[in-house]
Amino acid sequence: MLIHLHLIRHGQTFFNRYNRLQGWSNSPLTASGMADADKAAHMLQDIDFAAAYCSDTTRAQMTAQRILDVNEQNGHKRPELISDMHFREQFYGYFEGQDASLAWTAAGGPHGAPSYNAIVEQYGLAATRDFLKAADPFHDAESDAEYWHRVEGGFALIASNPQLHDGDHVLQISHGNTLLSLMQRFAPAGYDLSVRPRNGSHTWLDVDFEKPLDEAVTVQIYNELH
Template identity: 75%
Template sequence: MILHLYLVRHGQTVFNRYNRLQGWSNSPLTEQGFADANKAGAKLADIAFDAAYCSDTTRAEVTARRILEINEQAGNKRPQLISNMHFREQCYGYFEGQDMAQAWWAAGAPHGAGTYNAIVERFGLAATRDFLHEADPFHDAESDRQYWDRVEAGFALIASNPNVHDGSNVLQISHGNTLLSLMHRFASEGYDLSERPSNGSVTRLDFDTEKPIEQAIRVVSYNQ
């Protein structure tokens, strides 16, 4: 069973504007954030969705409801929106809400890499999570394994939905670092991952529900 996933990064938030880490914490959409949701809704107006998912954060839920509202106005049947913690952004623990540059310095400097990009270049994306988990005095920031266990459970939830079938289109409101992580893990060469996905952008994945996770995801397009 192949599902066509349309992953949308939520609209811009206050923390996005101020360049602060925003994982399990939350902040409201800005005016630009509502415009991002409207723009994404217009892009997806002609897609009939059999299911819709988002994380249980206000920024994701508001973005999802606006996209589905536009989709319904275009004549499509509106699926039930399922909000679940498995679709949350990475948990940054102690560093939630902190300035990004300061947080990644705290994580990477002990390893000789003082920025997010430097950590990725020298040690790989998994190290960004493991280093932050290590630097967190409470160790509440998710390790790489904790993160992927949760994200993979989200894919399992989608696969078990009785309302989807082979060829179904599924809307999923996602988050910046999660989209980038999915691309690093599953994308073939040829994608520019030097920039984070834009708020309101659409990334398309094909998901084969009957294959092991490493073989189940094919990237169709990124950051559109």
């Protein structure tokens, strides 16, 4: 069963605007964030979605609703929106809501990599999660293994939907670091991953759910804006 998975990064929030880590915590969409969602909605208005998923955060839910509103207005049947924790952003634990630059300095500084990009360049993307967990005094932040176990559960949730058929299009509202992580895992070459996916951007993955996950995903579009 090949599914066309359309991933939209949620609209800008106040935490995005203030450069604060925002994983499982939440802040409202800004006016610009609502415009991000509306632009994404018009970009996808001609796609007939068989299912729609998002994390159980209001920023993802609001983005999804605005997209589905426009989709429905353009004559498409509105699918039920399924909100689930498996689609959340990475959990930053103690560092939730903190200034991102300070948090990544705390994580990577002891390893000689005092920024997010420096950690990625010297140690790889997985280390950003493991270093942050180690720096978290409560060790609540997700490790790389914990993160992928949860995210893979999201793919399994989509695969288990009995209403989906081969060739269906599925909407999923996603998050910045998750989109980067998916691209690093499934398309590590040929894309500039030094630039974060933009709010409201469109990433298209074709997923063959009859194959093991690491063989199942083909990237069609990354970080597209209209």
